[in-house]
Amino acid sequence: MNVSIPEEVQTPTCPLITDEDVLKKIGNTPLLKMQHVGRNYPNVEIYAKAEWRNAGGSVKSRPALQMILDGEASGRLTKGKTILDSTSGNTGIAYALIGKLKGYKVKLVMAANVCKERKGLMADFYGAEIVQSSPFEGSDGAIRLAREIYNKDPDQYFMPDQYNNDSNWKAHYNTTACEIWEQTNGRVTHFVAGIGTGGTIMGNTRRLREFNKNILCYALEPAEELHGIEGLKHMASSIVPGIYKEEELDGKISIATEDAYTMVQTLEKEEGILVGQSSAGAIVGALELASRIKEGVIVTIFPDSCDRCYVNFGKFKEYAETHGNKIPKADS
């Protein structure tokens, strides 16, 4: 049957979304209040920023955009250059999205064990080129390989180097921390966030303390060197990012992989939200802090949702068993 569409409805009535509009959808994420998981601490409020609401689907869209804008402003990123960096996925997805909208090629180096959902988004959907490094060297292997590629042909590439780029933490200093201050009406007393590059914890800590010098800030770190919390780094066994300054923080809280994985399920059952492993780890850390302080307003970050990685602790253990207990390092 041949149905012709009447002329009056051929013109779309919904507003057209432009590239600029997509980039404006980075930042201003909702602050979620945890209603149930903190029930043992009635005088502590726990909140988390739903960073999957950024265009690009994660917290890393903020620094990726800032690094690209600052690269353009400084003249280091010009038309025809390829954006090159090491990333586990979230920053890569953000580079790939922003690069596509702004007309840059993007080349991403990551450990081969980064989950296929993330690689698929970057390569198949946004068209970035992926170079795989050793699954047993985690993000450090990816950092080394990206540097090698860059050094062979520096004129061809713009390498933001998220681990050493001040624009990374400044993205949080300029946006995330201000949102937290406003969304809590200045009531925030504690801030906790996982460490990957350190951008989130450093930028928020610096700005929140300008608002109120008494706010206490803690980094969350996987308890073991070989862990399964994608996105986080175990500092003692890693190349320490240049932008991460532990001495500025009030302390670190360790999170066991198994607790973070269990918390993914708890958050789904009790709060009705499906988050990624590092987000669940953030709540494990926030609850540990709640048990110490008994009173206060804790804010943390949910870097991404669960849609990018299949979370299954059984699979993690099964992999270790079938690979002589050689667990690939989770990546940042």
Ligand SMILES: Cc1ncc(COP(=O)(O)O)c(C=O)c1O
């Ligand atoms: C899922 C996830 N969680 C947490 C982080 C840590 O954020 P940051 O790099 O700002 O320390 C990252 C960073 O890549 C991430 O991908």
